[in-house]
Amino acid sequence: MTDAIDDLLDKMTLAEQVQLLSGADFWSVAGPDRLGLGTLRVTDGPNGARGGGSLIGGVTAAAFPVGIALGATWDPDLAHDIGTALAAEVKSKGAHMLLAPTVNLHRSVTNGRNFECYSEDPELTAALAVGYIRGLQSQGIGATIKHFAGNESEIERTTIDSRVDERSLRELYLRPFEDAVKKAGTWGIMSSYNKLNGTYTAENHWLLTKVLRDDWGYDGIVMSDWFGSRSTAPTIDAGLDLEMPGPTRDRGDKVVQAVQDGTVAAETVRRAARNMLRLMDRAGALHDRRDHVETADDRAATRALIRRAGAAGTVMLKNDGLLPLAQGGTVAVIGPNAKVARIMGGGSAQLNPHYSVSPYDALADRLGADALHFAPGCTNHRWEPLMTGRFDVAYRPKDQPDAAPVHTDTMMGSEAFIIPPIGDGTLDPTQAHVTLTGHFTPDDTGLHRVGIAATGPCAVFIDDKLVTDGRTWQKGRTFFEEGCDEVVGDITLTAGQTYSVRIEVTARTGDNLQFTAFRAGIGKPLGDDAIAAAAQVAARADTAVVFVGRSGEWDTEGSDLQDITLPGRQDALVAAVIAANPRTVVVLQTGGPVEMPWASDAPAILQAWYPGQEAGHAITDVLFGDVDPGGRLPQTFPARWADNPTQSQDPEVYPGLDGKVRYEEGLMIGYRHYDRQGIVPLFPFGHGLSYTTFALSDLSATVTDDGASVSVSVTNTGDRAGTTVVQIYVSEDAPQVPRPDKELEGFAKLSLDAGEQRRVTIPLDHRAFAYWDQDGTQWRIDAGQFTIHAGQSATDLTDAVAITLPGWTGAV
Numbered sequence: 001m002t003d004a005i006d007d008l009l010d011k012m013t014l015a016e017q018v019q020l021l022s023g024a025d026f027w028s029v030a031g032p033d034r035l036g037l038g039t040l041r042v043t044d045g046p047n048g049a050r051g052g053g054s055l056i057g058g059v060t061a062a063a064f065p066v067g068i069a070l071g072a073t074w075d076p077d078l079a080h081d082i083g084t085a086l087a088a089e090v091k092s093k094g095a096h097m098l099l100a101p102t103v104n105l106h107r108s109v110t111n112g113r114n115f116e117c118y119s120e121d122p123e124l125t126a127a128l129a130v131g132y133i134r135g136l137q138s139q140g141i142g143a144t145i146k147h148f149a150g151n152e153s154e155i156e157r158t159t160i161d162s163r164v165d166e167r168s169l170r171e172l173y174l175r176p177f178e179d180a181v182k183k184a185g186t187w188g189i190m191s192s193y194n195k196l197n198g199t200y201t202a203e204n205h206w207l208l209t210k211v212l213r214d215d216w217g218y219d220g221i222v223m224s225d226w227f228g229s230r231s232t233a234p235t236i237d238a239g240l241d242l243e244m245p246g247p248t249r250d251r252g253d254k255v256v257q258a259v260q261d262g263t264v265a266a267e268t269v270r271r272a273a274r275n276m277l278r279l280m281d282r283a284g285a286l287h288d289r290r291d292h293v294e295t296a297d298d299r300a301a302t303r304a305l306i307r308r309a310g311a312a313g314t315v316m317l318k319n320d321g322l323l324p325l326a327q328g329g330t331v332a333v334i335g336p337n338a339k340v341a342r343i344m345g346g347g348s349a350q351l352n353p354h355y356s357v358s359p360y361d362a363l364a365d366r367l368g369a370d371a372l373h374f375a376p377g378c379t380n381h382r383w384e385p386l387m388t389g390r391f392d393v394a395y396r397p398k399d400q401p402d403a404a405p406v407h408t409d410t411m412m413g414s415e416a417f418i419i420p421p422i423g424d425g426t427l428d429p430t431q432a433h434v435t436l437t438g439h440f441t442p443d444d445t446g447l448h449r450v451g452i453a454a455t456g457p458c459a460v461f462i463d464d465k466l467v468t469d470g471r472t473w474q475k476g477r478t479f480f481e482e483g484c485d486e487v488v489g490d491i492t493l494t495a496g497q498t499y500s501v502r503i504e505v506t507a508r509t510g511d512n513l514q515f516t517a518f519r520a521g522i523g524k525p526l527g528d529d530a531i532a533a534a535a536q537v538a539a540r541a542d543t544a545v546v547f548v549g550r551s552g553e554w555d556t557e558g559s560d561l562q563d564i565t566l567p568g569r570q571d572a573l574v575a576a577v578i579a580a581n582p583r584t585v586v587v588l589q590t591g592g593p594v595e596m597p598w599a600s601d602a603p604a605i606l607q608a609w610y611p612g613q614e615a616g617h618a619i620t621d622v623l624f625g626d627v628d629p630g631g632r633l634p635q636t637f638p639a640r641w642a643d644n645p646t647q648s649q650d651p652e653v654y655p656g657l658d659g660k661v662r663y664e665e666g667l668m669i670g671y672r673h674y675d676r677q678g679i680v681p682l683f684p685f686g687h688g689l690s691y692t693t694f695a696l697s698d699l700s701a702t703v704t705d706d707g708a709s710v711s712v713s714v715t716n717t718g719d720r721a722g723t724t725v726v727q728i729y730v731s732e733d734a735p736q737v738p739r740p741d742k743e744l745e746g747f748a749k750l751s752l753d754a755g756e757q758r759r760v761t762i763p764l765d766h767r768a769f770a771y772w773d774q775d776g777t778q779w780r781i782d783a784g785q786f787t788i789h790a791g792q793s794a795t796d797l798t799d800a801v802a803i804t805l806p807g808w809t810g811a812v
């Protein structure tokens with residue numbers, strides 16, 4: 001095909017080659033018509049294939065577990081199965097490429113996008129990414145691993161300068177990308193928004209050419225994050241093949257001109273165009289001129305896979321013997337996450353699921369609704385709950401708010417994310433004034449809170465009375481840092497009475513991203529009496545299960561968390577329920593750790609993350625022991641927020657200062673940090689209980705030509721089948737350079753019957769022992785002794801063996 005691609009390039013004019021280097025619209029790249037070429041379509045990513053259009057609504061799609069839930073499975077084979085199933089989803093949306101997986105590491109515990117990323121550890125992240133990409137690409141769908149690189153926070157995310165030393169990059173942050181290139185042959189990589197050591201990654205020649213192409217031998221394409229390409233010659237020269245989204249801002253005629261002026265070499269354009277044609281050929285898009293059709297492909301096999309994956313990632317953090325629950329008796333179902341299915345995080349990863357199963361629904365299926373007694377206890381939202389029902393929408397040019405609308409339509413619900421164009425395309429959404437009119441009928445009488453957040457000045461009127469005034473607009477932390485923080489106003493309403501609602505939004509031109517979005521909601525604040533009522537419900541039931549945590553409003557692209565306490569009054573609720581009923585299970589759904597002041601009093605705690613559309617089923621499968629809790633923590637859960645690796649007196653370390661964030665902790669993220677500081681976490685990395693117990697024995701290690709081979713016997717010492725993850729950590733006994741106390745270098749997940757024993761062998765290559773030798777710009781092992789530890793979590797290392805390795809250096 002290489003020859004055919006060169007032939008094609010020879011036939012193309014410069015302008016036609018340039019056409020391949022930017023999007024035609026938000027989600028596609030079109031080959032030149034004259035040559036009969038097709039259109040390449042991409043879709044987000046990563047926990048499903050949302051399809052084109054906006055982030056909200058659209059054709060339904062299968063919702064898979066989010067990244068951290070997949071991280072908790074410690075199962076690259078399962079990631080492969082998920083990649084394979086996702087390929088069918090991408091095809092159902094008429095696309096060729098998925099904008100996934102997301103593999104930035106959990107540097108802080110508050111990164112808004114940690115839910116989307118697998119782990120704090122590069123070895124685990126890389127292994128899962130390789131499985132996922134291989135599965136996806138085995139079906140002819142391209143992966144776009146992201147965000148390359150240094151995008152470990154959402155604060156000032158489109159402009160921040162991440163200052164990271166090369167050794168930490170090579171050993172930690174680049175590693176998942178390196179394996180994706182070398183082991184999985186990824187077809188795509190997305191550069192991040194941020195600067196890396198002073199230069200935007202989209203213009204970073206060291207990253208995109210030296211490391212990626214020269215060191216790793218990459219032959220795929222690099223595309224920008226959306227609006228993350230900000231220049232013409234610097235991005236092309238650095239190695240950024242594709243500017244997204246389209247229509248172009250910095251390419252097209254500007255590139256043609258730059259070639260004519262001699263500021264960009266024709267050969268550079270040709271090289272990038274060749275990369276694009278190779279991708280289109282691989283993905284079957286080169287001659288794909290089919291009409292773009294999106295369908296909802298709700299498959300039974302995918303439902304089953306998602307359910308299995310959800311349970312496989314559920315981590316049993318604690319169990320005093322209450323779990324698994326027996327069938328029968330009454331169950332108090334408590335908490336703000338009980339009746340709402342928390343299936344995914346927020347931002348570009350969100351999609352319109354085929355369906356979703358809440359924990360309450362799944363428990364009702366299993367036990368019958370009569371056995372359940374529900375109380376919400378408190379709320380945990382960040383923004384007031386959206387209004388449902390029909391709204392009439394009128395769009396006007398924003399400088400003529402009193403003119404007749406240029407377009408009208410209707411929408412269901414009080415939330416919108418508008419990407420060009422409006423109506424017949426004459427009105428740019430960032431130049432629009434939008435008016436929604438609809439109705440609201442409250443269920444309860446009393447004080448209600450009305451909130452709105454938008455990408456421009458906004459207000460909510462109830463029965464024509466201004467209740468919430470966001471007209472003095474101030475940039476905040478919603479809508480990818482293009483929206484204001486939610487503005488609220490209070491009003492007393494009467495149950496059953498219907499009120500008119502009018503929402504007004506005046507759009508703005510975005511600072512970094514161009515779209516218009518808003519969300520408006522109404523909620524009724526819950527007080528002490530709601531917690532007391534929940535405690536009473538719990539006291540009367542045989543067992544209480546309290547469903548608490550966060551949601552995609554908190555765990556979201558576009559803003560970091562401000563702390564890791566459970567939002568709202570949930571800690572008080574959990575404590576009250578445990579006090580009322582000693583048989584209380586706490587089920588957490590979050591995208592990362594939370595402080596748990598009630599942990600020592602709780603008989604059982606499950607962490608279920610956001611496991612996709614089968615959430616309720618996956619959780620109840622584990623609660624009742626149909627499935628062993630298969631998850632192990634992919635991130636350390638600290639006892640206190642202040643214990644986490646980015647905690648520093650210096651704000652430049654986190655959250656960043658004057659546009660910079662300095663990765664001062666270097667290699668010491670995750671368990672490496674807790675080890676070095678001697679901090680005991682609440683639950684360590686790799687931790688997770690089974691309904692049975694396992695013992696390791698006979699650990700051995702031999703030196704091989706490639707590094708070492710480690711074997712260990714694993715025995716199920718309990719009386720039921722179950723699953724464990726054997727974890728192998730390596731430490732250098734007398735390192736000549738500073739190194740972490742130990743690092744995860746291999747693992748194996750295995751399911752054993754009661755009493756069964758199996759011997760597992762885990763190969764460790766040279767890189768498992770090597771460090772990045774900054775002076776020699778190479779990988780290096782200094783001859784000497786290493787200790788290999790085996791265990792079932794980072795702090796449960798039961799076996800160790802020493803080996804002596806000869807010196808070694810390895811090329812990049």
Ligand code: BGC
Nearest residue numbers: 044045099146225226348480
């Ligand atoms: C995100 C990417 C995503 C892209 C397209 C960006 O805001 O950072 O991960 O793929 O939007 O939706």
